[in-house]
Amino acid sequence: MGGEQLCDASLEVGGLAGDRHWAVKERQIRTGKQWPALMKLKARYLREPGANEYGAQVAPVELASPDGSRCRSDDAGIDKWLGDQLGKTVHLAAREPASRLDHYRRASAVTAADADAEMAMQPGEAQPTYELIPADLLALLHEYSTPPGFYYDAYPLHLLTTNSLRFLAGRSGLDTDVRRFRPNLLIRPDNDAAALTEFEWMGRDLAVGEAVLRIESRTVRCTMPSREQPLFGIAAQPPMTRAIVDHVKREFGVNVRVRRAGHVRVGDTVTLLDPEATA
Numbered sequence: 719m720g721g722e723q724l725c726d727a728s729l730e731v732g733g734l735a736g737d738r739h740w741a742v743k744e745r746q747i748r749t750g751k752q753w754p755a756l757m758k759l760k761a762r763y764l765r766e767p768g769a770n771e772y773g774a775q776v777a778p779v780e781l782a783s784p785d786g787s788r789c790r791s792d793d794a795g796i797d798k799w800l801g802d803q804l805g806k807t808v809h810l811a812a813r814e815p816a817s818r819l820d821h822y823r824r825a826s827a828v829t830a831a832d833a834d835a836e837m838a839m840q841p842g843e844a845q846p847t848y849e850l851i852p853a854d855l856l857a858l859l860h861e862y863s864t865p866p867g868f869y870y871d872a873y874p875l876h877l878l879t880t881n882s883l884r885f886l887a888g889r890s891g892l893d894t895d896v897r898r899f900r901p902n903l904l905i906r907p908d909n910d911a912a913a914l915t916e917f918e919w920m921g922r923d924l925a926v927g928e929a930v931l932r933i934e935s936r937t938v939r940c941t942m943p944s945r946e947q948p949l950f951g952i953a954a955q956p957p958m959t960r961a962i963v964d965h966v967k968r969e970f971g972v973n974v975r976v977r978r979a980g981h982v983r984v985g986d987t988v989t990l991l992d993p994e995a996t997a
Contacts, residue, residue, distance in 0.1 A: 719750075719781070720760035720897070720947050726983040728769060729929040731976050732867070733874030734902050736767030739776045739813045740791060740869070744806055745825040747863035749871070750942050751836040755804050757945040758784055772867075776812035784948045816867030824863050838941040840963045850920075850935035851973075873973035876937055877903045877916060882970060885913040890961035897950055898943040898958070901971055905988050916972045923991040928980025930991070936969040943970075 721737075728735040741747045742756065750756045760782050767777040778792045781800065789799040791810055801808045814821040837846070848856060851872065858865060859872060868874070878901040887894040896904055903926065907915045919933040944958035962968050 719756055720950050721900075722762055724984075726981065728979070728981055729875070729926075729931070729976050730769040730979045731874070732769065733870055733976070735769035736763060736777070737902065738869035739767060739771060740779055741811050741813070741864075742800065742804070743809045743811045747811075747822065747869065748808075749863075750945065751940045753804060753806070754941070754945045757942065757947050758949070759803060760947075760949045764790065772813050772815045774812070782949060813867075813869055816865075819862070819866055822862040822864055822866045824861060828860065836940055837938075837968075838944075838959050840960055843963050843968075846938045846968060848938060873934060874976060875902045875931065875974035876971055877901055877905065877931070877933070877974050878971040879915045880904065880906045881910065881912050881915045882966075884910075886961065886965060886970065889965040890957070892955055892958055892961055893952075895952055897947065897952060898955075899939075899971060900942070903974075903982075914966065917969075919972070919990060922993065923977060925989040925991055927982035927986040928978075929976060929982055930978035930980075932975045932977050933972050934975055935973045937971040937973050939968050939970050 740761070742753070748756070761779045762782075764778045764780055768775070771777060778790055780788055780790050781796075782788045783803050787799070789796050791812075793799070796810050797808060800810055811821070839845075855865075855872060864870060865872070876899075878896065878899055883894045883896060883899075886892070905916070905926075909915070912918075916933065917936060920935070922933055924931045924933065939959075939962050941959050943962065944955050946952065946954040962970055
């Protein structure tokens with residue numbers, strides 16, 4: 719669902735405090751890749767979330783629909799309201815500890831057809847290799863919808879630069895509003911003329927505010943950037959998937975882990991660290 723823009727946040731080892739502490743379940747955890755209708759809704763916290771909240775501790779949220787209706791996560795009718803919005807029988811589930819493996823386990827194995835549908839593979843397109851993603855993480859995600867203990871897809875953070883947004887817009891002529899790509903962090907490099915700047919940082923560390931981040935791998939994009947987000951004024955843009963394939967080989971932005979937790983704020987300086995300083 720669409721979330722909130724923050725002026726400051728705490729970056730923890732598990733990601734941005736409060737990011738994706740709730741999920742929609744129907745036998746297993748579902749995402750906007752599988753159910754694009756989720757992108758039409760938005761959510762906001764009703765109190766400040768904590769980084770280590772699970773189960774009943776998780777801060778409540780209020781969900782909003784384009785039809786003008788709203789419902790809170792602590793409302794007895796939340797599952798019915800959400801099911802009516804999606805045309806499904808669902809349950810809104812708070813994040814559970816990593817020890818609750820069954821909560822995260824897939825109901826069935828992902829087939830090649832399932833993966834192709836989620837990615838909307840284009841005619842003539844080669845299959846993504848995911849070559850920089852560790853084999854143990856890929857094996858984990860074959861069994862579980864998300865890493866147990868968390869609701870993010872694979873990595874705690876996603877980072878984009880303004881250079882990449884400008885590059886794709888220039889090549890494709892399409893709307894590259896940053897909210898289409900849903901990064902946790904958007905960075906404006908000093909060199910505005912560069913393109914896909916974050917790809918140059920692979921395997922390096924960034925100091926951002928009080929935190930230190932490790933750039934792990936390129937992000938392989940699915941169909942979500944093409945989807946409608948009516949509560950944010952973002953229209954459906956079907957050509958986006960093809961454009962991402964043609965102009966950036968489906969890789970846009972980077973996957974990030976937190977090496978040192980800390981607070982970050984809009985306007986913080988970002989420094990690419992010397993490899994010897996963080997080895």
